[in-house]
Amino acid sequence: MSVIRLLMVEDDATLARVLSRELRDRGFELSAFASADGVAEAVRDGRPQAVLLDLKLPGRDGLELLRELRAQDEDLQVVLLTGHGGIPEAVEAMRLGAYDFLAKPTRLDLLEQTLRRAAEKTELLAENRRLRRAVSASGERPRFLGASDAVARTLDLVARIGPTDSSVLIQGENGTGKELVARELHRQSARAAQALVVVNCGAIPDELIESELFGHEKGAFTGADRRRVGLFEAADGGTLFLDEVGELPLAVQPVLLRALQFGEIRPVGSTRTRTVDVRVVAASNQDLAIAVREGRFREDLFYRLCTFQIEVPPLRARPEDIPLLAKTFLAAATARTERVLDWSDGALRRLRAHPWPGNVRELENAVTRISLLARGPEVTDTDVEQLAFGPLVVGRATLPTLNIPELERLAVHAALERHGGNKPAAAEELGISLRTLYNKLKESEPAAAAVQAPAGDMAATS
DSSP, X not given: OOOEEEEEEOOOHHHHHHHHXXXXXXXXXXXXXXXXXXXHHHHHHHOOSEEEEESSOSSSOHHHHHHHHHHHOTTOEEEEEESSXXXXXXXXXXXXXXXXXXXXXXXXHHHHHHHHHHHHHHHHHHHHHHHHHHBOOSSOOOOOOOOSHHHHHHHHHHHHHTTSOOOEEEEOOTTSOHHHHHHHHHHTSTTTTSOEEEEEGGGSOGGGHHHHHHOBOTTSSTTOOSOBXXXXXXXXXXXXXXXXXXXXXXTTHHHHHHHHHHOEEOOBTOSSOEEXXXXXXXXXXXXXXXXXXXXXXXXXHHHHHOSEEEXXXXXXXXXXXXXXXXXXXXXXXXXXXXXXXXXXXHHHHXXXXXXXXXXXXXXXXXXXXHHXXXXXXXXXXXXXXXXXXXXXXXXXXXOOOOOHHHHHHHHHHHHHHHXXXXXXXXXXXXXXXHHHHHHHHHHHOGGGTTOOOOHHHHHTTO
């Protein structure tokens, strides 16, 4: 029987001692509290699978704590246990999201069953959230952009292949936009209204890949304390995008081949197969034909994936697309920071002359840095040289990161340093409002969040 992480809040010391002993004997890993103090923090840090909560507590009652816990984690299931409860309290508890309401004294077997069902529901809701994160959100997504002949040929191939149900292999260097091509294939297919599930095969540990793709049954291996839905099943009726498919271990490849050939999957630990209707689009930054010759990839799986093949061109093969991409990325970046910034002709020429070994991803990172650090309102070729290709220096420090919040923090503090702490002047140089400057300072320095803006600074905004 699987161990369940349980947090109990009970102020009756004798009852708490008895319940702790009995529940631990029944396989619960238990933390006990005598009041509401510290419970919310313990739930946040320990992530219990269920909470057993007394209705009457010293200081704050159980309903108030229930309201706080559900606001903190709406998936967490709470069982209320009380000797004082009546119909009004039970109705209110259910309205606030309690899983169940039990009156003292209650049978231990009933309490155990209720807590186990509550824990299973907590885990099921968490699993559903995991799957929803894997499934692409609805709404407008980034598109594969470009006006070059190379992009036109790629998009023409996508338009002809997209409406089919055939598997597609997308090959290209890192950062070229293979996932955008996969999303475009899905968007133009008859499955567009269904899920697009994205799997990065290179990011999953080898021992977990089969479980991640096909799911597992409860008890299939150590730690498998509940049934888990695999990503093939989550993509049923839609499209499964296997990014970096060349990273799949050889041991898993025959199972994937069967799923592609017959639409059948078998969760780890199960004796029964399930049928799914999934279109598979795969991508790789390596030449899989070479991997086949070297014995690193199964030949039959390669041909099953490669009904159609799309080669995504590197950015250096389509330099005429660089101005369009740079303008698109700059517009998106300045929309986030309220800056007014545009490219000079010289800046765009300098961007076009660069070979971009990191492709579109490298260009987007460079534009993000420029959008935060260029003084503007026009980006010059000197800005490009210094901020995109040279050693980046902010204040007296070399820029250590490409993380956008960290870049913003460095840019704000460098502007304040240049202007001797004058916030209106720093905000003007950065091209943002004074209120936005204060927000950025509060985000980067939580300890300063309570500090109010000086009256003289706020007057500058009027």
